[in-house]
Amino acid sequence: VNTSVALIAGCALVTAAIKAAGPVALGGRELPRRFIAVVTLLAPALLAALVATQALANGRTLGIGPRRMEDRLDHRLRDRRRRGHRRAARALGGRPPKGHHFAVRLERVRSLRRMHAQRIQLILTVNGERHEVDVDTRSTLLDVLREQLGLTGAKKGCDHGQCGACTVLLDGRRVNSCLLLAVAVREEVTTIEGLADGDELHPVQAAFVEHDAFQCGYCTPGQICSAVGAIGEARDGWPSAVTEDLEGAVELSEREIRERMSGNICRCGAYANIVPAIAEAAG
Amino acid sequence: VNERFSKRRTFRAGLRAGLPFALAGGVVAISFGVLATQAGLSPLAAILMSAIVFAGSAQFAAVAILAGGGGVGSAVGAAALMNSRFLPMGVAVAPSLPGRAPWRAAQGQTVVDASWALAAREDGSFDRWLLFGSSAIQYLTWTGGTIAGALGGDILGDPAKLGLDAVYPAFFLALLISEARSRRARSAAALGALIALALVPFTPAGVPVLVASLGALIGLTRRAQVEAAA
Numbered sequence: 434v435n436t437s438v439a440l441i442a443g444c445a446l447v448t449a450a451i452k453a454a455g456p457v458a459l460g461g462r463e464l465p466r467r468f469i470a471v472v473t474l475l476a477p478a479l480l481a482a483l484v485a486t487q488a489l490a491n492g493r494t495l496g497i498g499p500r501r502m503e504d505r506l507d508h509r510l511r512d513r514r515r516r517g518h519r520r521a522a523r524a525l526g527g528r529p530p531k532g533h534h535f536a537v538r539l540e541r542v543r544s545l546r547r548m549h550a551q552r553i554q555l556i557l558t559v560n561g562e563r564h565e566v567d568v569d570t571r572s573t574l575l576d577v578l579r580e581q582l583g584l585t586g587a588k589k590g591c592d593h594g595q596c597g598a599c600t601v602l603l604d605g606r607r608v609n610s611c612l613l614l615a616v617a618v619r620e621e622v623t624t625i626e627g628l629a630d631g632d633e634l635h636p637v638q639a640a641f642v643e644h645d646a647f648q649c650g651y652c653t654p655g656q657i658c659s660a661v662g663a664i665g666e667a668r669d670g671w672p673s674a675v676t677e678d679l680e681g682a683v684e685l686s687e688r689e690i691r692e693r694m695s696g697n698i699c700r701c702g703a704y705a706n707i708v709p710a711i712a713e714a715a716g
Numbered sequence: 717v718n719e720r721f722s723k724r725r726t727f728r729a730g731l732r733a734g735l736p737f738a739l740a741g742g743v744v745a746i747s748f749g750v751l752a753t754q755a756g757l758s759p760l761a762a763i764l765m766s767a768i769v770f771a772g773s774a775q776f777a778a779v780a781i782l783a784g785g786g787g788v789g790s791a792v793g794a795a796a797l798m799n800s801r802f803l804p805m806g807v808a809v810a811p812s813l814p815g816r817a818p819w820r821a822a823q824g825q826t827v828v829d830a831s832w833a834l835a836a837r838e839d840g841s842f843d844r845w846l847l848f849g850s851s852a853i854q855y856l857t858w859t860g861g862t863i864a865g866a867l868g869g870d871i872l873g874d875p876a877k878l879g880l881d882a883v884y885p886a887f888f889l890a891l892l893i894s895e896a897r898s899r900r901a902r903s904a905a906a907l908g909a910l911i912a913l914a915l916v917p918f919t920p921a922g923v924p925v926l927v928a929s930l931g932a933l934i935g936l937t938r939r940a941q942v943e944a945a946a
Contacts, residue, residue: 436788437761443792444778445768449825451799455806456824457817472807556756556783565756 553616559584560627568615575599575610578624586625586654590698597697600655600662601625607662609696625654628661637661637714644710648701656697660711663693667715685715723845730834730849737830737850740887741772742857747883748775749865750872755783759866766862770828770855774798801925805832812842826851833891907931 551571557564559582566581575592578584578601590598592611599611603620628635634642637660647653667683675692676683683689690711691704699707745766752762757779769775774795781791806824809832813823826848835847865872872878896902908931915924 436782437757437765439788440757440778440782440791441761441765441768443788444765444771444774444795447792447796448769448771448774448799448802449821451796451802452806452824452827453821454803454824455808456810456813456820459807459810472804 555615555618557582557615557618557622559622560624561621566615570614570616572615573611574601574608574613574615574618574622577615578610578622584624584626587658588651588654590652590655595698596652596655597659598652598655600659600697602658602662605662605665607659607696623658625658628657635661637664637711640710640714641707644706644713646703646706646710647699648703652697652699652701656694656699656707659694659697660714663690663711664715666693685712687712690715726843726845727849727852730831730846730851731853732849733834733846734831734850734853737834737887737890738853738857740883740890741830741854742861743883744772744887745858745861746865746872748772748779749862749867750869751776751783751865752779752862753866753869755779757782762866763859763862767859769795770858771795771799771802772858797923798925801929802827804929808840809835809842809844809847812844823848828854829888830854830891833895836895904931 551569552567553570555566555568557566557577559578564582566577568577568581575587575589578587579589587601587610588598589611590596592599594609594612597609599609600607601610602608602623603618605623606620628638635657637657641647641653641657647656664685667685667689670680670682672679672683673689673692675688685693687708690708694707694711748766749759749762752765752775753759757765765775777794777798778791781794782788805827809824809827810820813820815823823844828851831847831850831854832842834850835842835844837843892905896905908928911931912924912928915927919927
């Protein structure tokens with residue numbers, strides 16, 4: 434609530450002030466065109482200067498972030514090692530380089546970069562519920578789900594997108610959540626925890642139980658989410674590599690199911706039951 | 717009596733002239749309502765914001781920054797930047813607004829993009845009652861649209877899917893077409909567009925618009941004044 438009040442009040446005040454400035458200062462007077470020209474000329478110039486000083490104070494030059502600054506300094510250091518001091522001296526405009534000079538600037542830029550890192554507030558909608566989370570910009574959706582939201586259904590198997598144990602649905606589409614940065618998620622996330630409707634299992638879940646389609650169960654959450662996604666894709670007519678007829682909805686034959694589920698690996702080898710379970714759920 | 721009559725008539729003319737822009741603005745406001753509630757503002761806050769701030773681009777900019785995890789300070793800063801185009805616009809309107817300073821300030825609040833363009837007369841002065849009229853109708857639809865968007869956003873879904881986000885550019889394009897009648901006006905517009913395009917990759921939102929207004933200086937060359945007089 435406080436944020437909203439501050440936001441509204443702040444925006445209203447600056448808007449009113451900006452709109453009032455011209456009329457209050459110059460109202461009722463006939464103005465020479467040249468004067469208007471000067472104002473149109475000066476307003477952007479002043480503003481650009483303001484933005485530039487702000488940017489510099491934050492340790493950025495316009496368009497050149499700390500990241501690139503660091504790269505450039507790194508490059509110069511390497512250059513100096515490779516070709517000797519003289520070349521570097523020329524790069525710096527003829528000044529003889531002092532050993533600490535580079536190091537100090539590099540360290541300053543690095544610390545700026547650490548300051549600019551790195552945590553961000555996100556709004557994630559998971560299983561119909563909105564969550565505001567504060568995450569490291571580098572964390573994957575899987576880690577945020579498991580470690581910050583306590584949703585440990587999606588599993589971390591290989592952590593590089595080969596096993597499918599981490600599969601979740603984004604607006605109904607399958608993704609490997611271990612390969613997806615949480616900051617990139619704008620869609621609604623559905624995990625295995627969100628499939629059942631209260632005590633009533635999702636049809637795919639029920640079919641897995643019915644057909645005993647697992648042994649240790651580690652890959653099962655991923656298998657089930659993936660199957661839900663696959664059934665949806667087939668219904669919407671998305672072809673797979675083995676689809677022959679490209680028109681209309683796809684019928685999920687055993688071959689189609691095996692192809693479409695090939696991204697989910699089961700070390701127990703429960704495929705013999707997984708395939709019929711999905712076939713039944715697909716109806 | 718006569719003067720009051722003509723005031724009322726220009727106000728009504730303003731209402732009529734502003735109507736198409738008001739309708740477009742209403743559609744934009746719906747998408748603002750949806751986006752603002754998605755960004756975490758309560759529906760009431762979104763509606764209040766539209767009713768009090770009444771500056772579309774600034775509201776979008778502020779809410780976008782908030783949604784992206786930015787602070788209130790930078791959100792208000794972005795709003796100020798987007799609104800800074802009202803500074804030269806206000807200077808241009810100023811001679812046409814009578815009264816004492818507080819009254820002039822109040823009248824200045826009615827300056828919005830479409831009304832400002834509609835109220836401009838050939839000789840560079842502004843018809844203030846036309847300005848008030850066209851702003852009034854836009855205020856109604858802007859607030860109304862936000863109410864619809866904020867409360868009915870769930871039914872509507874993602875505004876980008878309906879193409880509502882395309883209304884804003886179309887809105888300004890319509891303003892531009894009605895203004896860019898002379899050849900010189902068109903070259904000023906083209907110059908402004910080029911400046912803005914060149915700056916967009918490098919500067920924060922808002923700055924390109926301002927610097928692009930330098931393109932308007934074409935209208936001040938001696939030859940342009942001679943042409944205008946003729």
